Amino acid sequence: MSHNFDQLTQYAKSFTGLTEEHEALLKEISPLLIPYLSEVTKSFYEQLSLIPETQPFLEGRVDSLRAMHTQWLEGLFTTDFDSTYTAGMYKVGDVHVKVHLPVEFMSGGMTLINGQLIPLVSNNFKDDPEKCTKILSAISAATGFSLLIMQQSYQEASLAEELEKFLKISGMSRTLFSNLADAYKD
């Protein structure tokens, strides 16, 4: 299935209010925050390990997950939020379906990450409340953007998986299903 990632990028920006100013601000503060991000990731996985439902998805994989997560987190402060980033996050949502990760793990995870980043920023910019507010707004927009893309992809991948299952059970070919859907388009 081909996707228009430019369109999806604009769609996600319109919801999350992520602006060029936000992106510039995140890049500006990245040298200050990046050194803390591996610690943020560590705390994130420690919190996840306390939730019984997440444990089956973490067992034996924490180190590799941590490395990927830190890389993504650093990217949040250095990337251009364009169609390439969107395509990458889309793939992440897709993978989450393939490993049967429950949908709430994505929003739950993003809430945990924001919960870690807020005190980090507050401590580092306590002398400049106005800037602190702008940074928190930028982080909220960037994480919201990432979450929206992942959820979009998750939803599409879930539907595709369900459809695949239905076709297998019903014995219908993809072409027949498509013709049936076309016949009831109006």
Added chain:
Amino acid sequence: MRSDMLTSVLTELNGTSADIEASGVISTDGLMMASALSAEMDEDRVGAMSAAMLSLGDRTAQELARGTLEQVLIKGKLGYVLMTHAGDEAVLTVLAKSNSKLGLIFLDVKRASASITDLI
């Protein structure tokens, strides 16, 4: 040309009994190959729905160990829908009245299905 011959089989089938109201030959992908339907019927929907039902019938017969599917019969208050394979690549669908003599219809449909199989 082949479409005309298929239509001719369907016209003949519809003529064998006043109980048969409409019929169509549909590819297993749900596309209408030939039809003798009333004007208000949507060919695309009749075609796709028939092929889908037959496909589901195939799977049901297989899943519930009923052997090779012979036909799918749907009975509504206003009449019957009968679907059967016409060779490996087509479906024959017949719409009949509620007071139809099913035995005769089964026989006529079986003959028509054999003719269609030969044509396809």
